[in-house]
Amino acid sequence: MWLLLVCGVLFSSPVWSEQGRYGRRGQDVDYERAKIDNRLHGLNNSIEEQFDRVKEMQHYWETVIQPTRRKYMIYQKYLMHMVDKLAPLCDGSKEHFSCDTHGSQCISNILVCDGTPDCRNGYDEDPEVCVVYTPAGTILEANLRGDDDCTKRKPTLFRVVITGTHRISWMPSRVHVAASILLLTQKGEKPSLDTLATTGYYSFAKKQLVLLPAEDDRLGVVCTFDGHTDALCTARIVHEATLDTCLKFYLVKRKPGEPSKFDPVEKHEHQTHHQKKDKHKKHDKEHSSHADAHAHHHKDLGDKEHDEHHGDKATLHEGKSKHGQHVKRSHD
Numbered sequence: 001m002w003l004l005l006v007c008g009v010l011f012s013s014p015v016w017s018e019q020g021r022y023g024r025r026g027q028d029v030d031y032e033r034a035k036i037d038n039r040l041h042g043l044n045n046s047i048e049e050q051f052d053r054v055k056e057m058q059h060y061w062e063t064v065i066q067p068t069r070r071k072y073m074i075y076q077k078y079l080m081h082m083v084d085k086l087a088p089l090c091d092g093s094k095e096h097f098s099c100d101t102h103g104s105q106c107i108s109n110i111l112v113c114d115g116t117p118d119c120r121n122g123y124d125e126d127p128e129v130c131v132v133y134t135p136a137g138t139i140l141e142a143n144l145r146g147d148d149d150c151t152k153r154k155p156t157l158f159r160v161v162i163t164g165t166h167r168i169s170w171m172p173s174r175v176h177v178a179a180s181i182l183l184l185t186q187k188g189e190k191p192s193l194d195t196l197a198t199t200g201y202y203s204f205a206k207k208q209l210v211l212l213p214a215e216d217d218r219l220g221v222v223c224t225f226d227g228h229t230d231a232l233c234t235a236r237i238v239h240e241a242t243l244d245t246c247l248k249f250y251l252v253k254r255k256p257g258e259p260s261k262f263d264p265v266e267k268h269e270h271q272t273h274h275q276k277k278d279k280h281k282k283h284d285k286e287h288s289s290h291a292d293a294h295a296h297h298h299k300d301l302g303d304k305e306h307d308e309h310h311g312d313k314a315t316l317h318e319g320k321s322k323h324g325q326h327v328k329r330s331h332d
Contacts, residue, residue: 077228097205099123109205114172132175133230134202134209138162140223140251142235146186150237150246152217153194157184158235160211160221160251165202175202179211181221209233213240223251 097112099105099119111118113130123129134140139161146156159182165175181196196214200221203210211221218240223233230253237247 074228078226094206097124109203110171110173112173112205130204131230132165132202132204133207133225133233134162134165134177136162136165139254140233140235141254142249142251144249148247151183151219153183153185155183155185158182158249158251159184160209160223173204175204176200177202177209177211181211181214219246 095109096106097109099107099121100123105120107118107124112124115125117125119125139159141160142158144156144158146154148154161180161182162177163180164178167175177200179198179200181198183194183196185192185194198211198214200209200211202208207225207227209221209223209225211223213220219237220240221235222238223235225233232250232252235249235251236245238245
């Protein structure tokens with residue numbers, strides 16, 4: 001009984017009622033809200049940290065991983081190229097193109113980059129395969145010793161300039177090229193520059209530039225790229241009849257604006273050419289003046305002879321007339 005009475009007093013107390021209904025519950029709500037705010041703040045900080053880490057990783061990928069990866073990919077391709085050279089694919093035939101590194105399928109070289117996939121994986125029409133390493137404007141140069149037993153000029157500098165390219169519809173696997181070969185020869189103290197015009201073709205399957213003989217010695221040029229870079233190619237001067245190599249060297253692609261040992265010689269040749277041209281112009285002008293004077297002289301002489309001729313003719317006519325009159329008087 002007393003217990004029930006005490007409980008009734010406590011429940012009816014306004015202080016207890018306020019704390020029970022609002023005070024403690026309000027404290028609980030504020031506490032939970034503070035906990036949520038702290039968690040949200042922590043998550044926000046974590047997201048910002050993760051975002052910064054992603055940016056750092058992206059920077060590291062672009063500045064370190066990607067260049068290194070590209071470097072190792074090139075190195076891997078180079079190793080595969082060396083392996084292919086040691087263990088040729090397609091039974092070692094140079095007239096066949098391997099569709100993969102395992103040599104599981106080979107096709108004819110003339111089917112490569114012809115616009116129709118012939119490999120099961122389409123590798124023969126891959127954009128990386130169908131790249132022309134020697135487009136128009138390409139300049140390839142080499143420094144030579146000038147004492148070879150192959151060429152008659154024995155040049156010290158050798159340059160190939162691709163002056164034009166075109167593809168024929170019925171043979172798209174080859175790009176026909178027009179080229180100039182510049183040979184710098186040291187004759188005593190004075191260098192000599194010779195230019196030979198020639199034609200040839202570029203083979204997609206072999207990554208090879210072939211220039212046909214430009215002179216009667218029947219020496220051609222074959223330059224093979226390794227398939228991984230167009231910066232240089234292995235050049236061979238070969239005999240047309242047997243394809244035997246008589247001189248081997250590297251041709252390096254010259255970058256636009258890059259200085260060359262040909263430059264001073266070409267400048268000298270250019271100046272000499274213009275001097276000769278000016279000299280010829282002067283000679284032609286003098287010859288023309290002499291011809292005009294000669295023609296004028298003959299014209300004056302012709303006019304004089306013409307006048308003399310007509311004068312003699314008139315005198316003769318007058319003489320004949322007088323002679324006729326004299327004969328008539330005699331008869332009379």
